[in-house]
Amino acid sequence: MSTEDLENYETDMELKLYREYRDVVGLFSYVVETERRFYLANHVDLQARSDHGGEIYFELTLRDAWVWDVYRSARFVKVVRVVTFKDVNVEELAQSDLEVPKTLDD
Template identity: 65%
Template sequence: MSTENVEKFEAEAELALYREYREVVKVYQYVVETDRRFYLCNGVDVKVRSETGDAYFEVTLTDAWVWDVYRSARFSEQVKVLTFKDVNVEKLKDARHQRPPKAR
């Protein structure tokens, strides 16, 4: 595959993901952003853990959709994320007007 073909494939995949996001955001209540992923979900629970001395976050999402262009199955009944970095949780008021995340 040429570089041009790879770039075209990636651009088309990103556009398809954006279109999917526009359709599914309407049915979700929360946006959750971690250092590695962007999620939409209808339930979120964030717990701070520090069993080893260092604090980290345990984030449990229910009825989730993951923003990941290379993932074939983006819908998940439950997702658990462990991270030492920041976690941002926002409640959506009117999801029809939310913008998608910026490409990383």
């Protein structure tokens, strides 16, 4: 497989993932971003915790979620638990936010 073939494959996979996102975003209430992943979810529980050394970390539980991951074959997940020492961004989607521009042709 040539470098060009690999780049074309990755580009095609990313386009398919975007199209899937565009199709499913209207099913979810929250957008969640961590340092490693991007999620859509219908229930979010975010808890700040501290370890024995006093360092703060976040424990995040998502229910009824979709994971933005080009290499993951099953992106719909019933429950996701994330533990991170980095910031977590959780946004509730307004109805107007659910309109994804239809700039890419299917």
